[in-house]
Amino acid sequence: NGVPSAKLEKVENILKPLDLGDDDYRKVMDLMHAELVKGLTPATHEAADIKCYPTYVRSVPDGSENGDFLALDLGGTNFRVLLINLNGQEVKMESKIFIIPQHIMLGSGIQLFDHIADCIFKFMTDHKLTDRKLPLGFTFSFPCRQEGLDRAILTTWTKGFKCAGVEGNDIVQLLHEAIVRRGDMKNVKCLAVINDTVGALMSCAHSDRKCAIGLILGTGTNACYIENLDDVKTWDGDTDEPHEVLINSEWGAFGNGGALDFVLTDFDRSIDKHSINPGKQIYEKMISGMFLGEIARLAIERLRKNNLLFEGEGSYHLSTRGRFYTKYVSEIEGDDVDNFTVTKQIFEELELVTHNEQDYRLVRHVCSLVSRRAAYLASAGIACLLNKMQRKEVTIGVDGSLYRFHPFFHDLMMEKTRALTDAQISFKMMLSHDGSGKGAALVAAVANRLL
Ligand code: ADP
CATH class of the missing domain: 3.30.420.40 (ATPase, nucleotide binding domain)
Incomplete structure (x- = not known):
């Protein structure tokens, strides 16, 4: 659409690191599997990124x-x-x-x-x-x-x-x-x-007995799943039937030991460096609502400084850390590409003066790269759990504003989880309604019955 090829090439070079391939996602799955096993094993639990706490x-x-x-x-x-x-x-x-x-x-x-x-x-x-x-x-x-x-x-x-x-x-x-x-x-x-992952799982399981994974995609990200007691070497409770326990993975901490370094971009490193917990919650910092807007902002700023956006002209807001909200990512991606009404409004809020249609398209492209990578990384985690559990049919109970409000997160996750999960396993994703309240009551009810 009339963009000179030299400019396209520069844009491409800056954004390429955000565009991962299936080989990368499969490697993420293998590394996550190793961390899950470490977390579930007493001798390696302390050193594991993913703690896998029995609930x-x-x-x-x-x-x-x-x-x-x-x-x-x-x-x-x-x-x-x-x-x-x-x-x-x-x-x-x-x-x-x-x-x-x-x-x-x-x-x-x-x-x-x-x-x-x-x-x-x-x-x-x-x-x-x-x-x-x-x-x-x-x-x-x-x-x-x-x-x-x-x-x-x-x-x-x-x-x-x-x-x-x-x-x-x-x-x-x-x-x-x-x-x-x-x-x-x-x-x-x-x-x-x-915790909230267990709440999401329990509240969905109340109406769908096949629910065996709880996933949070909100401020942070975390997942829980049903694990066979034989595989929970850290288990010290009774071994009655059912021979299973829900595991709170605390998977947001994946990558703390460097496992994800091979996919990190300069943007990710900058976010980590300026965070209140450098070196911690690396996987979460690439996926969750607290960070996606900031990843997009850093990429947009890099393009702008290279005169590839807004004719090089930024604004105070655009150079302010945390000022490009994750909800902007959802809104821009959901905007009508025939008129970019919402995108223009966001640019005005950010007090950007110079912008044209090429800028709208490019910013939208940045947002879609950032959210697609997040959805695919979360999918790699879910596929890893599905392949580990080997249940024929699994429902995943999901809660969190990122999943709820992003226009394509669900579709992106369905597509990539399908591609990464063993063919004989079928799954679906279901939005949890008030999992934190309903889930806590359901667990209390089950506990009360056993008293
Ligand atoms: P919590 O995880 O704290 O219980 P939420 O599930 O509401 O709460 O998640 C809050 C996070 O969701 C914030 O980081 C915010 O950036 C993000 N968020 C809020 N609205 C949207 C939206 N429309 N699209 C994407 N992310 C959003």
């Missing part, structure tokens, strides 16, 4: 779960308290968002859990539940080493939390101590801690 969740719901349950959801965008009524396939839910003020996010663990207990009490008072005996499920989406369904030791705070005296401790015990300090909530007992 102590042993089965998916069977649809007979009944009754009222409380749930807490901490570690997503909002802190919520929920009341969930399960009745066969019917699920009723009421919830309230509570604010966790900055001074509590950075205060002491005691303050945090006292605040959480206060919120539970307020919620119960509002819903006239204070004299009911209610089992509670806690979706706590921070990396934890679990020692039981109701024992979760926080390994490290992430996502802006840094409360003293919690890392290395059992969060259920801290919650119960706060409940005891209040003295007026004796009937509330936390039966289970899960």
Whole structure:
């Protein structure tokens, strides 16, 4: 479309490293498989990038779960308290968002859990539940080493939390101590801690028994899957039927030991260098919502500095780290190429002065390269799990704004996962609805039945 070939060649050279081939994705799968096995083996667990923590969740719901349950959801965008009524396939839910003020996010663990207990009490008072005996499920989406369904030791705070005296401790015990300090909530007992991946899996499994993988594509990325106990060498629980346990892979940390260096671009290295956790969560930094916009921005800036975009003229916003949001990537890719209305609007928000149709097309191309690489890398992870599990039919329960709102993420993932997965395995991807609330209630219900 009238672009001189010398310019095209320069553009191509700058963007080529973002365009990986199937050989690369297959290598990612092999390396991930090796890391999963390392994580599941006591002698190599410490050194493994992918920790593969057993969750102590042993089965998916069977649809007979009944009754009222409380749930807490901490570690997503909002802190919520929920009341969930399960009745066969019917699920009723009421919830309230509570604010966790900055001074509590950075205060002491005691303050945090006292605040959480206060919120539970307020919620119960509002819903006239204070004299009911209610089992509670806690979706706590921070990396934890679990020692039981109701024992979760926080390994490290992430996502802006840094409360003293919690890392290395059992969060259920801290919650119960706060409940005891209040003295007026004796009937509330936390039966289970899960993370958001387990919530996504459980909530989808409630309506689809074939669901065996939970995937998060939001601020971060992580996945859990059902593993055979024989392959979980780190397992110290009982070996009753079903001979399986859900494994929280914490796969976002893949690449921490350098395994992904062969696919990193200058853009990825720059993001890592300027992050709050350099050298950590390498796979996550190539895939998740917290980073995709920034990868695109760095590529756009590189093109602009080479006079290949906007006639070389940038803006303060475009040179500001984090200012090109991941939602722009979705919006630009979803824009109508006949008029680029949304793209123009975004360029105006960024206070770019000089732009024409060639720029719209090229920026859209950059966005599509960045999101395609992310979707394909996530697909390599899913294909690796599918090939490892060797179940004939698997449903993947997915949650997170990136998957939910990007116009092509689902299609890209279906296509590449199909290409990388053994031919005899069939799979589908299903959006999880309120997995963090519903999943916690379902796990609490199963635990309550076994009491
Ligand atoms: P969390 O993972 O914290 O529970 P979300 O699933 O809502 O929350 O994910 C938030 C992330 O999703 C943010 O990093 C944000 O950049 C990204 N995001 C929000 N809207 C969109 C969108 N329209 N397209 C792609 N990514 C989005």
